[in-house]
Amino acid sequence: MVLTFTEAGIYCPAADAHIDPWRPVDRALITHGHSDHARWGHRRYLATEAAAPVIRHRLGDITLQTIRYGERLKMGDATISYHPAGHVPGSAQIRVEVGGEVWVVSGDYKTTPDGLSEPFEPLRCHAFISECTFGLPIYRWPDEATLAREINGWWLETRAKGQTAILGVYALGKAQRVLRLLDPSIGPILTHGAVEATTEVLRAQGIALPATIPVTQALDLKTHRGAMVLAPPSALGSAWMRKFGPVSTGFASGWMRLRGVRRRRAADRGFVVSDHADWAGLNSAIAETGAEKIFVTHGYTAQFAQWLRAQGYDAGIVQTEFGGETLDDTPETEVPE
Amino acid sequence: MKDFAALFTTLDQTTKTSVKTAALAEYFRTAPEDDRLWTVALLSGRRPRRSITSTRLREWAAERAGISLWLFEACYPVVGDLSETIALVLPPPATQIEKSLTGWITALRALDKADDPTRKDFVFTAWDGLAPTERFVFNKLITGGWRMGVSQKLMTRALAQATGIDEAELTHRLMGDWSPDRITWDGLITAPDPAADLSRPYPFSLAHPLEDAPETLGPVTDWIAEHKWDGIRGQLILRGGDHHLWSRGEELMTDRFPELAQLTDFLPHGTVIDGEVLAWNNAADTPLGFSSLQPRIGRKTVPKKLLTDAPVIVMAYDLLEWQGADIRDWPLSRRRATLATALFDLPLGLPLRLSPPVPAQDWTDLAQARATARDIGAEGLMLKRAASPYLPGRRRGDWWKWKLDPLTIDAVMIYAQAGSGRRATLYTDFTFAVRDGEALVPFTKAYSGLTDAEFREITAWVRKNTTDRFGPVRAVRPEHVFEIAFEGIQASPRHKSGVALRFPRMARWRRDKPVAEANTLDDLKAMLAQYG
Numbered sequence: 001m002v003l004t005f006t007e008a009g010i011y012c013p014a015a016d017a018h019i020d021p022w023r024p025v026d027r028a029l030i031t032h033g034h035s036d037h038a039r040w041g042h043r044r045y046l047a048t049e050a051a052a053p054v055i056r057h058r059l060g061d062i063t064l065q066t067i068r069y070g071e072r073l074k075m076g077d078a079t080i081s082y083h084p085a086g087h088v089p090g091s092a093q094i095r096v097e098v099g100g101e102v103w104v105v106s107g108d109y110k111t112t113p114d115g116l117s118e119p120f121e122p123l124r125c126h127a128f129i130s131e132c133t134f135g136l137p138i139y140r141w142p143d144e145a146t147l148a149r150e151i152n153g154w155w156l157e158t159r160a161k162g163q164t165a166i167l168g169v170y171a172l173g174k175a176q177r178v179l180r181l182l183d184p185s186i187g188p189i190l191t192h193g194a195v196e197a198t199t200e201v202l203r204a205q206g207i208a209l210p211a212t213i214p215v216t217q218a219l220d221l222k223t224h225r226g227a228m229v230l231a232p233p234s235a236l237g238s239a240w241m242r243k244f245g246p247v248s249t250g251f252a253s254g255w256m257r258l259r260g261v262r263r264r265r266a267a268d269r270g271f272v273v274s275d276h277a278d279w280a281g282l283n284s285a286i287a288e289t290g291a292e293k294i295f296v297t298h299g300y301t302a303q304f305a306q307w308l309r310a311q312g313y314d315a316g317i318v319q320t321e322f323g324g325e326t327l328d329d330t331p332e333t334e335v336p337e
Numbered sequence: 338m339k340d341f342a343a344l345f346t347t348l349d350q351t352t353k354t355s356v357k358t359a360a361l362a363e364y365f366r367t368a369p370e371d372d373r374l375w376t377v378a379l380l381s382g383r384r385p386r387r388s389i390t391s392t393r394l395r396e397w398a399a400e401r402a403g404i405s406l407w408l409f410e411a412c413y414p415v416v417g418d419l420s421e422t423i424a425l426v427l428p429p430p431a432t433q434i435e436k437s438l439t440g441w442i443t444a445l446r447a448l449d450k451a452d453d454p455t456r457k458d459f460v461f462t463a464w465d466g467l468a469p470t471e472r473f474v475f476n477k478l479i480t481g482g483w484r485m486g487v488s489q490k491l492m493t494r495a496l497a498q499a500t501g502i503d504e505a506e507l508t509h510r511l512m513g514d515w516s517p518d519r520i521t522w523d524g525l526i527t528a529p530d531p532a533a534d535l536s537r538p539y540p541f542s543l544a545h546p547l548e549d550a551p552e553t554l555g556p557v558t559d560w561i562a563e564h565k566w567d568g569i570r571g572q573l574i575l576r577g578g579d580h581h582l583w584s585r586g587e588e589l590m591t592d593r594f595p596e597l598a599q600l601t602d603f604l605p606h607g608t609v610i611d612g613e614v615l616a617w618n619n620a621a622d623t624p625l626g627f628s629s630l631q632p633r634i635g636r637k638t639v640p641k642k643l644l645t646d647a648p649v650i651v652m653a654y655d656l657l658e659w660q661g662a663d664i665r666d667w668p669l670s671r672r673r674a675t676l677a678t679a680l681f682d683l684p685l686g687l688p689l690r691l692s693p694p695v696p697a698q699d700w701t702d703l704a705q706a707r708a709t710a711r712d713i714g715a716e717g718l719m720l721k722r723a724a725s726p727y728l729p730g731r732r733r734g735d736w737w738k739w740k741l742d743p744l745t746i747d748a749v750m751i752y753a754q755a756g757s758g759r760r761a762t763l764y765t766d767f768t769f770a771v772r773d774g775e776a777l778v779p780f781t782k783a784y785s786g787l788t789d790a791e792f793r794e795i796t797a798w799v800r801k802n803t804t805d806r807f808g809p810v811r812a813v814r815p816e817h818v819f820e821i822a823f824e825g826i827q828a829s830p831r832h833k834s835g836v837a838l839r840f841p842r843m844a845r846w847r848r849d850k851p852v853a854e855a856n857t858l859d860d861l862k863a864m865l866a867q868y869g
């Protein structure tokens with residue numbers, strides 16, 4: 001087997017390396033900087049150049065080697081390469097080749113371009129390990145233009161009512177993607193500290209993002225009426241929010257596709273923004289790999305594997321400790337999608 | 338249907354009553370008359386007759402989405418709503434059909450006599466020409482029973498805002514047996530003819546639970562006390578030679594209680610009585626338990642045996658119409674006196690009697706009467722201000738229910754099942770057991786009483802502690818004790834435990850109690866002996 005599934009995570013015996021392991025290991029190949037994939041405690045890390053700054057920012061002083069997209073690296077008997085996953089800036093699928101047999105670990109991925117992440121690259125392989133966070137046909141994402149229209153429309157509406165719009169977004173990826181969708185001519189864009197820190201890291205590596213104003217103690221909020229505030233989901237409904245006076249709250253997530261989740265989440269508005277592939281994206285990505293053997297992980301695995309088997313694939317389920325797993329956990333907790 | 342779908346979106350996006358009311362009022366001011374009328378009908382629970390089964394809808398949705406039926410069925414519990422599941426799996430619309438709400442309802446009803454291929458063709462065309470929210474609405478029109486999260490009260494208030502007609506008056510106009518087919522907007526709302534619907538009931542007056550000490554209500558002489566009977570609240574209408582019986586839920590129940598028909602021979606036309614329908618033990622002259630009424634609910638005709646085994650009476654509380662005149666603004670004391678006189682001359686054995694007033698010199702007398710209420714099969718007392726008019730709805734001040742504290746028992750959770758609709762992702766329906774030696778004997782289900790946070794916590798626990806599965810039901814490790822509160826207990830051969838509870842709910846999660854301290858089957862039997 002090119003890859004095996006162990007207690008510590010996905011393991012490549014030929015390279016003696018783990019991919020996104022959840023227990024401390026000697027050599028960790030990291031797909032991207034989200035905390036359920038890039039964890040603390042490994043001896044050596046390998047990640048893309050674009051993912052490295054955020055990983056360093058989050059994990060501090062670690063031994064981190066970088067690799068360019070498409071660069072082939074010999075590791076034991078294996079050849080390793082990283083390819084864009086379209087999930088967040090720097091995110092990668094990891095391709096592992098041993099004796100001509102090719103396996104690909106998708107990491108988290110999204111097939112449609114978001115104008116921010118390096119666009120997803122389909123890879124031919126014999127076996128594909130795919131996430132399926134949104135592996136049910138009820139999940140279909142709107143295009144970026146529709147999203148921009150909806151979010152800016154809401155911003156204009158709240159502004160007209162003298163309210164501040166506060167949008168809950170995950171700090172890495174979603175926040176910056178939404179930033180690029182916002183129309184800065186409507187008003188100032190404020191950021192919560194957690195969002196600002198990650199945004200700064202991405203700016204420093206050369207990603208162009210609109211100007212933002214961090215919300216600090218010193219900031220006079222009265223001069224920023226009608227602003228759009230980007231904050232982590234946990235800040236919605238917290239004491240931190242009260243300082244803005246009358247607000248309208250929004251939440252950006254793939255789960256917002258479901259009316260029940262929108263209502264339970266108790267935000268005024270829900271926007272369907274996800275950094276994961278939707279149903280059509282998962283199916284097209286898998287078809288394009290040409291793989292016969294599919295392992296699914298991360299989400300509606302039972303249903304999705306059954307569906308793939310009905311389509312003629314040899315599909316199995318892999319238990320992982322990646323987050324964002326179920327509908328009921330995700331909206332309430334802080335797992336990045 | 339765009340404007341109606343937009344109205345739904347506005348209502349759905351807010352929890353603020355004022356915003357909902359304003360949006361509805363605006364719709365009532367601007368929408369075409371027939372659409373307005375249908376909206377009032379839908380929001381008051383009057384739905385067009387169903388012409389397509391949900392089984393067909395599921396099959397067609399799966400086919401149109403290009404997925405297997407099992408996969409569609411796997412989506413449903415995640416979404417928790419059939420209409421929404423369908424709207425979500427369908428491919429984006431290819432065209433745009435412009436048709437009003439009434440237009441769609443009319444078209445759907447015309448399918449009544451169509452064959453299956455015609456219906457399918459119609460539904461596919463509709464799905465293909467409607468935007469996502471419109472699709473959801475369209476599906477809801479088919480599946481029915483949809484109130485859009487708007488209470489009748491909120492709808493009536495919006496209608497009052499839009500028309501300038503008094504809210505209480507509108508509440509009355511909207512009651513009874515009407516349908517958009519047989520009435521116009523003017524006929525229903527702006528200029529109704531009182532003779533048009535002789536069965537129309539008055540809005541029910543409802544009581545608040547008394548939480549403070551009764552002494553806070555002032556002198557006891559200002560109040561009329563009577564027992565709170567445990568049956569089905571009903572409004573008995575005798576007009577134009579006919580009789581009608583309405584439930585509080587505005588359901589016409591006349592056919593289920595044929596023994597009341599004879600009353601038209603003894604009371605004058607133009608009489609409306611508010612009372613409680615009770616199954617009655619004539620020999621003992623006490624009510625039979627609520628479970629004796631149960632066989633009457635949910636059936637259209639009543640078998641003879643039921644009429645003799647569990648005959649019913651109406652226990653009359655109040656008189657709302659007398660000799661054709663609406664007397665709801667008379668003081669209660671005068672209405673009661675008139676009622677008493679009217680019933681006084683009735684021959685014995687008629688299924689109608691006055692709910693006897695409970696005499697009292699002071700509040701202590703009433704406290705005593707309340708404490709012994711269960712002995713005569715009542716749930717406590719009702720306190721009504723003698724000078725009060727009969728007002729619609731639940732208002733504070735004039736009507737109080739002073740109920741007995743519920744009975745309680747500590748029980749062990751043994752099975753869990755996911756809720757439905759919006760609660761489909763949570764485990765909310767539980768089965769509880771009492772101890773019987775080493776065994777656990779299930780005796781009741783309960784699905785309410787916990788906070789959302791507690792439901793989430795127990796849901797996570799259920800997932801990790803499932804020991805077995807039977808379809809949607811999970812057996813769980815018997816570890817948690819809950820205090821189950823209920824209003825009454827009765828023998829029931831249909832239940833393994835031999836008892837059936839009335840209104841069971843989870844009063845408290847007894848985290849402090851180990852399973853070994855939960856109540857026993859013997860405890861339950863002792864309660865049955867005392868209160869059954």
Ligand SMILES: [Zn+2]
Binds near residue numbers: 108
């Ligand atoms: Zn991720």
Ligand SMILES: [Zn+2]
Binds near residue numbers: 036
């Ligand atoms: Zn992840």
